[in-house]
Amino acid sequence: MNLAGLLQATIQLSAPEKPDQAVTAVVSGVEVYLSLKGLVDIEKELARLEKEKGNLEKEIARLEGKLQNQNFLAKAPAEVVAKEKEKLVDYQNKWEAILERISSLGN
Numbered sequence: 001m002n003l004a005g006l007l008q009a010t011i012q013l014s015a016p017e018k019p020d021q022a023v024t025a026v027v028s029g030v031e032v033y034l035s036l037k038g039l040v041d042i043e044k045e046l047a048r049l050e051k052e053k054g055n056l057e058k059e060i061a062r063l064e065g066k067l068q069n070q071n072f073l074a075k076a077p078a079e080v081v082a083k084e085k086e087k088l089v090d091y092q093n094k095w096e097a098i099l100e101r102i103s104s105l106g107n
Contacts, residue, residue: 023036
């Protein structure tokens with residue numbers, strides 16, 4: 001508890017439901033909830049996440065357009081196209097994670 005800076009920790013083998021305003025992580029098949037209630041200004045965090053979501057949506061749209069452009073695909077080296085595809089997947093994964101965080105904080 002000292003190492004993590006925790007005042008309180010509760011371990012339950014099964015929880016009836018996910019706590020409100022909590023972030024979730026799955027580690028080695030165990031679902032972990034960290035309550036942010038009272039620790040974070042939820043409204044500010046939601047605003048920050050919405051802004052980040054918007055930025056990611058713009059980047060995803062830009063990359064999708066680029067990867068659908070036949071001129072780009074024909075002229076760009078294969079490694080450049082592959083790198084752009086990797087970026088797209090990365091942005092999509094981040095976008096999904098942001099949606100999950102927004103959903104978990106919005107409860």
